[in-house]
Amino acid sequence: MIVWLNGTHGAGKTTTSALLQQLIPHARVFDAEKVGETLMDIRPGLPATDNFQHWPPWRPLVVETARRVLDYTGGTLVMPMTVLVEQYWREISAGLAQYAVPVRHFVLHADQDTLRGRIEGDTVMGPSAFRLAYLEPYAEAARTWLHDEADEVIDTTHRTPAQIARHIARSLGH
Structure with a gap:
């Protein structure tokens, strides 16, 4: 199975994925x-x-890499990756479905002010104009398709990554 953590920069995908991996056997x-x-x-x-997501090879390479790793190792792949272009998400999810790889799609969400504050205050990566530039495209995707495509939208505004990881693990039966 794949547990896809979507959402924009500052939502908590990377930190949550590392914590979630510890809660799911063989992840x-x-x-x-x-x-x-x-x-x-x-x-x-x-x-x-x-x-790089605009390069046509990226999407099928993600599908092939994920499914081959799962074929090799079994278990669960936790994938923290922002995908804000609906066509790209459809290509990836259809590609994984073609190989009968189950995907649980979680969107980590926070309000724009919280996201901006997290990005500007990031002590690891530092403030990033690149990351800030994705706040509006995320908001647009959330309004138009992304939240509808998620198995669950999780508001991270007032929750820690550990709380979010435990919530996702419980929803997956762990």
Whole structure:
């Protein structure tokens, strides 16, 4: 099974995924951003874009990597990855469905002020214009399709990552 943690920067995906992995037997964390980083390392570079998710190979490579890891290891893959383009989410979820890989899709949500404060106050990554630029696209996706596509939307505004991880683990039967 895949537990997909979606939501924008500052929602708590990365921290929650590490905590969730500890609560689910035989779970591993797979950050699909690493697939994008691999594509960014190709020389000469792929066509210029502001986001590796726009490269057509990224989505099927995420599907193939996830399903092959699951075929190899079994268990659960916890995937903290923001996907805000509906077509991209549909490609990924359809690709995983083609291989009969069950996906539980959780959207971690917080209000815009909370997200902005978390991004600007991030002591690990530091403030990031790139991350801030995704606040409005997230809000638009949340309004138009993303929350409807989630198995559950979890408000992280007043909850710790540990509380969120325990909630998700319980909802998965752990």
